[in-house]
Amino acid sequence: MNAARRPGLVIAVDGPSGAGKSSTSREVAARIGCAYLDSGSMYRALALWCADHGIAATDPDAVVAAARQLPMEISASATGFAVLLDGMNVTDRLHRPEVSGMVSGYAGIREARNALNARMRAIIADAGRIVVEGRDITTVVAPDADLRVLLQADPARRIARRQAELAGAADARTVTEQVIGRDAVDSASSQFERPADGVVLIDSTELTLQEVVEKVIGLVPAQLRTPDPA
Numbered sequence: 640m641n642a643a644r645r646p647g648l649v650i651a652v653d654g655p656s657g658a659g660k661s662s663t664s665r666e667v668a669a670r671i672g673c674a675y676l677d678s679g680s681m682y683r684a685l686a687l688w689c690a691d692h693g694i695a696a697t698d699p700d701a702v703v704a705a706a707r708q709l710p711m712e713i714s715a716s717a718t719g720f721a722v723l724l725d726g727m728n729v730t731d732r733l734h735r736p737e738v739s740g741m742v743s744g745y746a747g748i749r750e751a752r753n754a755l756n757a758r759m760r761a762i763i764a765d766a767g768r769i770v771v772e773g774r775d776i777t778t779v780v781a782p783d784a785d786l787r788v789l790l791q792a793d794p795a796r797r798i799a800r801r802q803a804e805l806a807g808a809a810d811a812r813t814v815t816e817q818v819i820g821r822d823a824v825d826s827a828s829s830q831f832e833r834p835a836d837g838v839v840l841i842d843s844t845e846l847t848l849q850e851v852v853e854k855v856i857g858l859v860p861a862q863l864r865t866p867d868p869a
C-alpha cells in the first residue's frame with residue numbers, strides 16, 4: 640500500500656457509549672484502507688497514567704501538566720490499534736471497569752482536552768487517511784473532516800450491547816450506571832447527543848454492525864473510497 644498515492648480522507652465518528660462506534664470505525668477503516676484512532680483510549684491512557692502516579696482528577700493543574708507531557712505512543716492501525724505508556728503496551732488495561740469509572744473526571748478538564756486534541760490532530764495529519772472516533776471529533780477535533788457521522792442508538796440497546804461485550808463480568812445495574820452515568824458526565828464536556836450542522840445521524844438501534852458499516856462507506860465520496868490508480 641502506497642499511502643502517498645492515495646487521496647486524503649478523514650472520517651469522524653462520534654456518539655455515546657455502546658452506540659457501536661469502535662466496531663464500526665475499525666471495520667470501515669480496514670475496508671477502505673484507513674488508519675484508525677480511538678480517541679477515547681487517549682483519555683483512558685491519561686486517566687490510567689494519572690491514577691498510577693497519584694494524580695487525582697480533583698487536581699486540574701497536575702492533570703493538565705500530565706496531559707501535556709504524557710509519555711504516550713499510539714499505533715493508529717485498524718487491525719493493531721495499540722497505546723503505549725512509558726513504552727509499555729497498556730491497550731488491554733484501558734478498558735478495565737476501574738478506568739471506565741474514572742475517565743470522565745479527567746476528560747472534563749478543558750486544558751487537558753486541549754492538550755490531547757493537539758495530539759489527535761497531529762496523528763490525523765500524519766496518517767492522511769484515517770477514521771477517528773470519539774465524542775467531539777465531528778465538532779472540535781476535526782470539524783473539517785470529509786465525512787462526519789453521529790452514531791446513536793436507544794439507551795436500552797446500548798446497555799444490552801455493553802452487557803454482551805462484558806460477557807457477564809458486570810451486573811445489569813452496574814452496566815446501566817456505567818453507560819448512562821458516563822454519558823451524563825461526558826455530555827458536560829462534549830455535545831454528542833444531537834448532530835451538529837453537516838453531521839450525518841445514523842441510528843444503529845435496529846441495524847446490524849454490517850449494515851452500519853455499509854451506510855458509513857456509502858456516505859464516503861466515491862473518489863476518496865478507493866486507492867488512486869496513478
Ligand code: C5P
Nearest residue numbers: 678679680682742743746773774775825
Ligand atoms: O469511547 P470511550 O468510551 O472509550 O471513551 C472513554 C471516555 O473518554 C469517555 O467516557 C469520555 O469521558 C472521554 N472521551 C472524551 N472525548 C472523546 C473521546 C472520549 O471526552 N473524543
